[in-house]
Amino acid sequence: xxxxxxxxxxxxxxxxxxxxxxxxxxxYLIGDPIDMLINPEADQEDIxxxxxxxxxxxxxxxxxxxxxxxxxxxxxxxxFIFNEPALQLxxxxxxxxxxxxxxxxxxxxxxGVPLGMWAGLHPESIAGRxxxxxSILGFSLPSFWVGIMFIMLFAVILGVLPAxxxxxxxxxxxxxxSFLSWDGLSHILLxxxxxxxxxxxxxxxxxxxxxxxxxxxxxxxFARAKGVSEKRVILxxxxxxxxxxxxxxxxxxxxxxxxxxxxxxxxFAWPGMGKLIIESIDQLDRPVIVAYLMxxxxxxxxxxxxxxxxxxxxxxxxxxxxVKA
Amino acid sequence: xxxxxxxxxxEPAGKPVEQSPLRRFVSDYCESKVAxxxxxxxxxxxxxxxxxxxxxxTNPYDLATVDIMDSRLKPGGExxxxxxxxxxxxxxxxxxxxxxxxxxxxxxxxxxxxxxxALMIGVxxxxxxxxFGGRVDMVIMRIVDLQLSFPAILIALVLLATLGKGVDKIIxxxxxxxxxxxxxxxxxxxxxxxxxxxxEAAACLALSHRRIVFRHLLPNCLPPLIVVGTxxxxxxxxxxxxxxxxxxxxxxxxPSLGLLISNGFEYMLSGKYWISVYPGIVxxxxxxxxxxxxxxxxxxxxPRLER
Numbered sequence: 001x002x003x004x005x006x007x008x009x010x011x012x013x014x015x016x017x018x019x020x021x022x023x024x025x026x027x028y029l030i031g032d033p034i035d036m037l038i039n040p041e042a043d044q045e046d047i048x049x050x051x052x053x054x055x056x057x058x059x060x061x062x063x064x065x066x067x068x069x070x071x072x073x074x075x076x077x078x079x080f081i082f083n084e085p086a087l088q089l090x091x092x093x094x095x096x097x098x099x100x101x102x103x104x105x106x107x108x109x110x111x112g113v114p115l116g117m118w119a120g121l122h123p124e125s126i127a128g129r130x131x132x133x134x135s136i137l138g139f140s141l142p143s144f145w146v147g148i149m150f151i152m153l154f155a156v157i158l159g160v161l162p163a164x165x166x167x168x169x170x171x172x173x174x175x176x177x178s179f180l181s182w183d184g185l186s187h188i189l190l191x192x193x194x195x196x197x198x199x200x201x202x203x204x205x206x207x208x209x210x211x212x213x214x215x216x217x218x219x220x221x222f223a224r225a226k227g228v229s230e231k232r233v234i235l236x237x238x239x240x241x242x243x244x245x246x247x248x249x250x251x252x253x254x255x256x257x258x259x260x261x262x263x264x265x266x267x268f269a270w271p272g273m274g275k276l277i278i279e280s281i282d283q284l285d286r287p288v289i290v291a292y293l294m295x296x297x298x299x300x301x302x303x304x305x306x307x308x309x310x311x312x313x314x315x316x317x318x319x320x321x322x323v324k325a
Numbered sequence: 326x327x328x329x330x331x332x333x334x335x336e337p338a339g340k341p342v343e344q345s346p347l348r349r350f351v352s353d354y355c356e357s358k359v360a361x362x363x364x365x366x367x368x369x370x371x372x373x374x375x376x377x378x379x380x381x382x383t384n385p386y387d388l389a390t391v392d393i394m395d396s397r398l399k400p401g402g403e404x405x406x407x408x409x410x411x412x413x414x415x416x417x418x419x420x421x422x423x424x425x426x427x428x429x430x431x432x433x434x435x436x437x438x439x440x441x442x443a444l445m446i447g448v449x450x451x452x453x454x455x456x457f458g459g460r461v462d463m464v465i466m467r468i469v470d471l472q473l474s475f476p477a478i479l480i481a482l483v484l485l486a487t488l489g490k491g492v493d494k495i496i497x498x499x500x501x502x503x504x505x506x507x508x509x510x511x512x513x514x515x516x517x518x519x520x521x522x523x524x525e526a527a528a529c530l531a532l533s534h535r536r537i538v539f540r541h542l543l544p545n546c547l548p549p550l551i552v553v554g555t556x557x558x559x560x561x562x563x564x565x566x567x568x569x570x571x572x573x574x575x576x577x578x579x580p581s582l583g584l585l586i587s588n589g590f591e592y593m594l595s596g597k598y599w600i601s602v603y604p605g606i607v608x609x610x611x612x613x614x615x616x617x618x619x620x621x622x623x624x625x626x627x628p629r630l631e632r
Contacts, residue, residue: 142563142567142608142609144570144571144586151593152593155594156593163594255475256476259476262571263567281485281572281573282572289486
């Protein structure tokens with residue numbers, strides 16, 4: 001077990017190192033680092049000073065070393081636009097993104113599991129069929145298009161929900177959150193549903209397939225024979241057994257929720273990391289771009305690592321395979 | 326990243342060639358009415374994309390004919406030049422119908438080109454991995470698994486943030502995003518095919534590796550590739566639209582459907598819905614049609630479902 005974890009940790013370190021090479025290559029070699037890292041409005045003297053300060057007059061391997069050491073110290077440069085450390089800027093926006101991501105995971109589970117179970121228990125009914133058609137749409141429609149339609153329907157035509165932005169935040173368990181007030185909920189509803197659509201379709205499919213499989217198992221027949229009420233059979237015996245794949249997949253997909261938040265945040269003007277990175281790309285605020293990429297890659301690697309370790313704890317076959325490989 | 330994502334989807338092999346495989350394929354395909362509708366949809370899209378300059382009422386790129394006085398006309402409004410703008414005009418005074426035809430052209434070109442190149446790369450890499458096996462296979466599949474553990478939009482974002490905007494750049498980004506899917510698909514099929522007797526026979530004839538791989542192995546791996554290729558084109562169009570909507574895909578001078586939607590988005594809150602909505606409908610029509618065709622191909626080309 002510990003051998004497996006050590007191997008996976010080492011692999012992750014290698015991946016982060018490769019990513020740092022790629023980001024370094026992208027920013028320092030393909031583009032002109034002087035353009036990218038120094039404010040274009042600076043005059044020649046400032047530029048020369050900055051070149052020396054950044055070590056851009058040194059050979060390339062020394063520059064990479066410099067970049068790596070600074071990155072390890074958490075210094076990824078200052079934003080041109082906000083004139084603050086890029087890392088801090090992104091970390092300040094992270095809670096908003098996390099709130100959105102967790103809200104959409106919440107929707108995906110608490111809407112997707114009941115809908116999927118219903119479709120699994122009544123596969124021939126009209127409701128069951130409509131749920132499955134809806135999940136196909138959720139997979140194939142581009143999410144930004146759905147977001148626009150949401151705004152048009154609920155904000156422009158019906159006028160019942162705000163078109164974008166985030167409400168005033170309040171302190172809750174040491175975090176700044178916005179979902180505690182009615183205003184906050186009305187602001188988060190559309191973006192969270194929009195971000196959740198893809199995962200919702202996934203959860204519906206998983207729980208439908210799971211329900212159809214589990215319902216024919218002997219222990220369900222036994223529970224019914226024992227005289228357990230139908231409600232209890234479904235809510236306890238079936239539900240428990242279909243939750244394992246659902247939770248695993250959602251854990252794996254959490255990273256992609258954060259990546260897709262870029263789209264949702266841009267449409268709904270949600271002040272998170274995703275909106276920041278798009279604005280930074282627009283304004284050529286390179287240090288923020290580099291910092292965002294490093295942070296998101298790091299997050300992904302951590303998520304993948306945690307999921308892999310959890311997997312190997314839950315399912316010993318995974319570990320055996322890895323040792324053999 | 327290792328064991329959790331490394332399950333290989335083993336696609337079943339294509340069916341053996343019969344008297345008239347094409348006719349049989351067509352009649353199989355046409356059994357589903359929805360799929361026929363999808364195919365007709367694809368034909369319409371391709372027709373519009375190919376002949377956009379001929380069938381558009383105006384040329385949206387010709388600055389001489391674009392008049393700012395025409396901007397934000399409602400659908401059905403008459404432009405200064407006397408042309409009726411069937412679905413309205415955008416903020417610059419361009420006829421939306423013509424912009425959509427040209428935009429469809431760009432979207433399809435980007436989707437099809439990136440899909441084709443990614444397929445080529447994926448096929449070569451996947452076949453190499455399956456045919457030679459061992460260490461080569463392990464290294465290649467590690468890279469594929471690693472890439473597939475990151476969502477496509479994130480990889481495209483990383484690339485476009487460093488490369489910048491442009492048609493060529495977005496095609497590169499889409500190729501990088503897609504090749505791994507093809508590599509995994511073709512490897513899965515080729516692993517099954519490789520153990521079959523005709524490959525053994527070809528090896529006994531002392532044919533070159535290249536000949537065995539491309540003349541014997543590849544044709545038998547085609548059916549699942551066609552399915553994945555169709556679906557990937559739809560995905561590529563969708564991803565390109567998303568990236569262009571975010572403003573990091575195509576430059577403003579070459580508006581694809583996604584960019585048209587993005588341009589119209591700012592007018593939507595003031596009730597000028599048509600600038601965004603109609604390109605959105607065209608995009609949706611495109612993606613759904615291609616997906617319907619892909620779905621049906623999956624059923625028709627799958628020998629396990631053969632009656």
